[in-house]
Amino acid sequence: MTKKNSKSQSQTRSQKQNSQPADIPKVKTGIKGLDHILHGGLPKGRPTMVCGSAGCGKTVLAMEFLVRGVRDHNEPGVFFSFEESEAELILNFSPLNYNLPELIKNNSLRIDCIRIEKSEIEETGEYDLEGLFVRLEQAIDEIGAKRVVLDTIEALFSGLKNQFVLRAELRRLFHWLKAKGVTAIITGEKGEGQFTRQGLEEYVSDCVIFLDNRVINEISTRRIRIVKYRGSMHASDEYPFLIDNTGFSVIPISALTLDHKASKERVSSGVADLDEMLDGQGYYKGSSILISGMAGSGKTSLGASFAEAACKRGEKTLYFCFEESQDQLFRNMESIGVHLSKWEKKGLLKVVATRPSFYGIEMHLLQMYKEIENFEPACLVVDPISNMNSVGNFNEIRAMMMRLIDILKSRQITSIFTSLKSAQSVMEEADGGISSLIDTWISVREVANGNEQNRALCILKSRGMPHSNKIREFILTAKGVKLVDIYKTSSGVLTGAARRADTAARAAGVIASGLNKGGQP
Amino acid sequence: MKKTKVLKKAKTSRKAKTPRKAKTPKKLWELRLYVAGQTEKSVLALINLKKICETHLQGVYSIEVIDLLRQPQLAKGDQIVATPTLVKKLPVPVKRIIGDLSDTERVLVGLNLKSLR
Incomplete structure (x- = not known):
């Protein structure tokens, strides 16, 4: 960005003037x-x-x-x-x-x-602007x-x-x-x-x-x-x-400066199984969480579950939606048993849905800041942050994220960012280079197995807490998100139908011991 | 400095009204001169204006002198910014001539008494 027209002599003059202390x-x-x-x-x-x-x-x-x-x-x-x-x-x-x-x-x-x-005025000889002064x-x-x-x-x-x-x-x-x-x-x-x-x-x-x-x-x-x-x-x-x-x-x-307080309080992720993976207690209050994954891997579902859980605790939640309208989000989440509309009616949830291309990146930040100021949420979801690609480059998104996270942390707002990853992109790049700003990073991915495409979830990092290192299968049910252990058998990792068949068979006692089951959570 | 000469000012405004009374019937030219105090410029403007009127508009004009230092509320109505300003209220179109009116040619153009060549 070039700063044109800014180098005038008055500027240099001002710098001299500004050195006065009082x-x-x-x-x-x-x-x-x-x-x-x-x-x-x-x-x-x-x-x-x-x-x-x-x-x-x-x-x-x-x-x-x-x-x-x-x-x-x-x-x-x-x-x-x-x-x-x-x-x-x-x-x-x-x-x-x-x-x-x-x-x-x-x-x-x-x-x-x-x-x-001008057309009514004729000038003849000397005059002054005393008339203007008189009026002022x-x-x-x-x-x-x-x-x-x-x-x-x-x-x-x-x-x-x-x-x-x-x-x-x-x-x-x-x-x-x-x-x-x-x-x-x-x-x-x-x-x-x-x-x-x-x-x-x-x-x-x-x-x-x-x-x-x-x-x-x-x-x-x-x-x-x-x-x-x-x-x-x-x-x-x-x-x-x-x-x-x-x-x-x-x-x-x-x-803003880097002097925010770090809370020891914990908040639920909205998914019991995920809380379990996070030392049994969920996220830190006021921390920032990144959920990254490819299209359809269930990022929004995790975000919405978190929002619902926050509302159930009676905490105000702000949901920035850059892909779907409020109605669409509510309808889609109904299907996995996450009921957001009633919280919206109660005033605990606020959904702000805008297209990324509606403003420039700075403007988005400003808009978010204003919403945060006015609504004073305890929790926040940005879904997805990666859509900002369309209005800003890598550095701009990173700078924006840094500022946003600073604002959120200084106010102790627990925040979830989802990020869409394309198949080819390097992990770091896809997440706007924000991983270093993030406290808990959850990756959701798709696992092809037999003739199925199933979802798997793992925690890449979670600062300041012991967390599970397991990859678990991630299932969207009519009653919300469930995480189940991935079965590892001699024929490989089992997910979806294969896992179910294996479990059923095991329950029936047909399968001999000696096949390895995936580790305990 | 301007405000000290208010007394003299009052005299001019009385003077200005005299011809108006005398020639009531055929007043076709309604002129208003706005000044701010008794300055060199305003005195000169009034002298110049009278001279021009006597030469070109004898018997058909009226001049009202308004001192904005005494009646500041009047500046707004005629949109006065500069002083002295001569406003030709009648005949229409309304015209404003600003300055001490020392350039007779331009004043005549402003009053639509002469077209600009």
Whole structure:
């Protein structure tokens, strides 16, 4: 991924500025994750530049800054729009639950549209922008605004010809805003080789935030970056962000560290026989489990059994489904006696079914994070993680998994990932290189025997517990998953019908002793 | 600095109203001049405007001077950003001429009294 347009002189300047140790007074934006990467919020009483290309979310960020200011901090705000009218803005923001008309009604928000119609304007001689100042002051004083947005002031440049006057007046404007003591967001359209088309970052140099909407493999991902922040530390990476009906959210994923607690508590896998193989007690609480195997080997059944068991214990479970719809999953699992729909109705189970290609990989992570935040599950199933291949390469999936597992572990969420393995692929590769991140790895495979294809299961690894080293036959019955010992006879490993015949024969006492039975579990 | 000269301002606005009263019947040109305080630019703009009107629109115009420092709420209605701004309310189409009106040619073009060559 190339970072274009990011090497401007303002960046190098910012690095010098950021070496100051003490932080300046800040204002919380209230936007999830943004305050975190800003190390507390926007600079109080100073203007901040938010720039990016068309449709990258500048206006939403700015509006949410105001709305959250009103809601969470009781700070009135004014939105000066140079592009859209008040009615248009209210309409455009109606899908987001900001409830702008009410905020306007009780005087905590004001939207002021400043329209400049070039065709109506003739310029003759000297002028200044005192009219604009008067309007700003009027609106700010009227409701005692603490937060101000100018969206986007660059529209002035297309309306007025005299660049010298404009630039001088804008400089004066930003000083004036500072003197007024309001925390302001000024938006600007991304320009060629600079952050804004008119180089406004030269004037608003305290804090610059860059938004980006990049399309890779036909999938777009929004990203945010703090370009500079005078007088403060800030996170400098690019972070994915999301705009949905609850507004704007950023995840500071790489801010996580490797310091999560390890629980000694155990949770059932949902399959009694499998628990038995895992030291008789099942998985560790808060551990991550990988179930890998080829198509039709029963990965989903194991995942669903785990989910059902968790719900039976009264634990909330989140199920991410990347292959089937919720209905399809419920129907299919009914057939093996795993009843998920009643838990869904009780609110203990939540199924989130999406196509991997619906978003980029970062977006998936963000979406998952949001779901985890909101639902606060104790257990989680991702089925299957390998489907992410279609939207990300090996490294990206690995990075995503690492972040996801960090999030899950820090919250002590027991999680199961299923992974589809193709017949030829090397084991490591098929599992997204995530095996090192995984605590318990279960492999399910298919064993051809006679004219049958049967399933077998083994535990490849399970950190911190004694576990069975046996390969056991894995049977899907109408009452759930069963694991039975594989029979080893002189004629080889017996599974399915051959095993049954052998057992029956043995019970009938026909077969002489001397044939070896598979080891005890 | 601008606010200190409010007194003088009041005088101009009274002056501006006088011709309007006298020529009530055939007021075809309704002009509004927005200024922000008694600055050099606003004084110059009013002088220039009067000169142009007397030359080209004698007897058929009215000028209303609005000082935004005294009536800031009026800036919104006519979408005033720059000062001084001359708004030609009538005859339609509405036109805004910003600046001190020192370029007579351009003012005349703006007022649709002269087409741009």
